[in-house]
Amino acid sequence: MTTLKNDVFDRRESSVRSYCRSFDAVLATARGSVVRDTSGREYIDFLAGAGALNYGHNDPDMKAALLDYVLNDGITHGLDLFTEAKRSFLGSFERLILGPREMDHLVQFTGPTGANAVEAALKLARKVTGRTNVIAFTNGFHGVSLGALAATANSSKRMGPEIPLPGVSRLPFDGYLGDDVDTTDLLGRMLADPSSGLDAPAAILLETVQGEGGLNVASARWLQRVASLAAQHGALLIVDDVQAGCGRTGTFFSFEAAGITPDLVVLSKSLSGFGLPMSVLLVRPHLDQWEPGEHNGTFRGNAHAFVTARVALHKFWSDVDFAEDIVRRSVLVTDRLTELTERVPGLRRKGRGMMQGLDVGDGACAAEIIRRCARNGLIIESSGAENEVVKVLAPLTTPDHLLRKGLDVLADATVGLAMAVPA
Known part of the structure; x- marks a missing residue:
């Protein structure tokens, strides 16, 4: 499972690449x-x-719909023009997701990645409230473009002193100070006290389960x-449901x-x-105060993604x-990880739904577990402040036997x- 020396990857690809450093096989095909x-x-x-890829690789129904759309010369790129593909997606999203949950949110199509939508959310919150400060939380991850990066906690992503990242106040996430400390007491006290030094926030931004932060779970x-x-x-x-959404925790929204x-x-x-670039910001109607074109992006509407999403x-x-x-599958994962924590002292199960993992104590141990898994036919990665949490992020459609x-x-x-390892 080693790439050839002097391969084009080594010759031409930037050193910023990361996942391939722990899994360097050259992948060719995938299904499920x-x-x-x-x-x-x-x-x-x-x-x-x-x-x-919550629904796995190359779902046959999505693939067939996409091929049919392409073969029939469906619109590939339409900026924010009206298209049949967009109308079909919006109608289905309204009928199957928003309506049953009594959500009146409008759908803003942003650039293709989650960070693009986070940027739009922060920008809109500041425009609507007239405030600049945003409250984010320890161990949060929201992307690596500058606005989103300011709200991201991990120091390895923030690039230390090289880039100023203003406009965000960081407070402790649920459980950060221990299970017996309710960190919302601190949040409430600081918001209420005009001498706390905490500027009135435009928004409070959070993940309900911190995916890259180590699978920390916020209680209801x-x-x-x-x-x-x-x-x-x-x-x-603002709830960042980029990783925890689309069913990952058991319900469509986390x-x-x-x-x-x-x-x-x-x-x-x-x-x-289908793994195609697509990102949206859901906005309560009274907050949709954009001027036409005030926030945009060339790839804010991926028609191919509309087809597969529908x-x-x-x-x-x-x-x-x-x-x-x-x-049901979440229970299977929970039971198996819990069993492991009982067999190996020092392990801790973390996460919720199909977004769980093992805190193994340090990044070196996690990295070795990942290498051993790769040698035995499993692709898996880690997260957390020191990459100490081995994260099970299997497709939600994974058959039980797999x-x-x-x-x-x-x-x-x-x-x-x-x-x-010696005791």
């Missing part, structure tokens, strides 16, 4: 939860495009309290179980269903069966490493 390299070797995929009570404080103090509540309604919601990654919505979200399958097989590989790697 299995990918194959150029030698024909198969790997179970527990990375899923970092959450961009904590989310409800943050939503209440945002409303009380005139700040917009905040549904908490019973809150964010002012702005960021969606991307698996929204297209198929994904109808195939997976037109009834409750898919959500029930996610819950899910169990992948978890077996992870268990063997983890237990094997623990046995190899």
